[in-house]
Amino acid sequence: MSVLVVGSLALDSIETPFGSVKDAVGGSATYISAAASYFVNPVRLVGVVGGDFPADGVKFLENRNVDLEGLEVIREGKTFRWAGRYHYDLNERDTLYTDLNVFEAFDPKIPEKFRKTRNICLGNIDPVLQRKVLLQMENPRIVVCDTMNYWINGKRAELEETLKMINILILNDSEARLLAKEPNLFKAAKVIRGMGPSIIIIKKGEHGALLVTEQIVFSAPAYPMENIFDPTGAGDSFAGGSSGGLHGPRISLRRI
């Protein structure tokens, strides 16, 4: 059993009240793949980087048995870059800059041998690209999809088209309220289920996550953490772990 991951590979520059880092390997596809690799083997990655993507970033993924046949390397281009600054309340951050670089013209091409992958995790990228990926896949079993306020506000119509093609949507509480235009999370999940996905997972940071289906509401607490330095990639890692866990050998789809 494998899982296909599509998303960004990035070089992140991050400031928190506790320290800072420059050009650290990141991006949704990186975090999702790393987390999913604890549950499924192999993880198949589709993404794009520039000639400046560090060799140890590639090594990191290879060591986790991530199949990089779908990783496009544009030698003369530069990797997607994001910079952000977190506040003392690590739930709040400001984006300092976003340089799309090679990601601007990203047109995901699924390698032939990846197209029959049954389980798909679509990282938080343009819903048009998410749909392009799905249109190349042959009969997927389950599609997990992440999104964010940027696409909900800026590309709602495109996002709604994509939602019709997926099974599980993962988003955070404020994004769920925004997408559904409904402040109550349980009502919001119902509204979003009406848009397509039969299962909604609402992330609530330190308060854990809710899984909502037609029949059930399941609340999972967050692991208790006494020291938190940098939450970058936490949502992606959660999506990757969830996708990997769902798709792994120990869990049957009949259970959900």
Next chain:
Amino acid sequence: MSVLVVGSLALDSIETPFGSVKDAVGGSATYISAAASYFVNPVRLVGVVGGDFPADGVKFLENRNVDLEGLEVIREGKTFRWAGRYHYDLNERDTLYTDLNVFEAFDPKIPEKFRKTRNICLGNIDPVLQRKVLLQMENPRIVVCDTMNYWINGKRAELEETLKMINILILNDSEARLLAKEPNLFKAAKVIRGMGPSIIIIKKGEHGALLVTEQIVFSAPAYPMENIFDPTGAGDSFAGGSSGGLHGPRISLRRI
């Protein structure tokens, strides 16, 4: 098995975005007793009301088998009154007025037949009064105590004395941070355990509650609610249900 409840009996006037009510029977002792009555029998109440406390408020408690021998009625006095207005976010409220009335001179006297009650739930009142209650009890088995920011800010030294005499402290997340002077809830719980109570229960509203002991952190989700009209008394009811549940016949102290 019975539980002794000490707290306020009040007439609450409440405005929410969804409606309003005037002089509704409320107060911490009322809510705690009603909730505890689902688990233990009888509940023993200690509190004070004025001659204006309505007969149906008394009836409400009697119907739940609450023993009112400890209810002092000051015929010529007026019952404690509180008025508040909730915002659209029901987690936020403004106090419009507080009239202590007969509560101002409240000096809890525990009836002789109540003094051997093994299980005690101290509602959210002045920590000096909470301690006066405990000093009249004979060898209690377990003492649950509620408090709030008003006492943490205004009577910290008195509260700290009371904390040395209790087993379980119930408070909400912002109160835990305030009392411990520590933003991380798990670290805050450790700090508060150092003040006396071996078990800390931190309420997080719609996000449920955390129980923290030396060995464990247990996270309980909140019951999923699609429509919320008025959260007044929710924390008191939670304290009453927890006290009753802990003290009921089905749960042994050895389990915690």
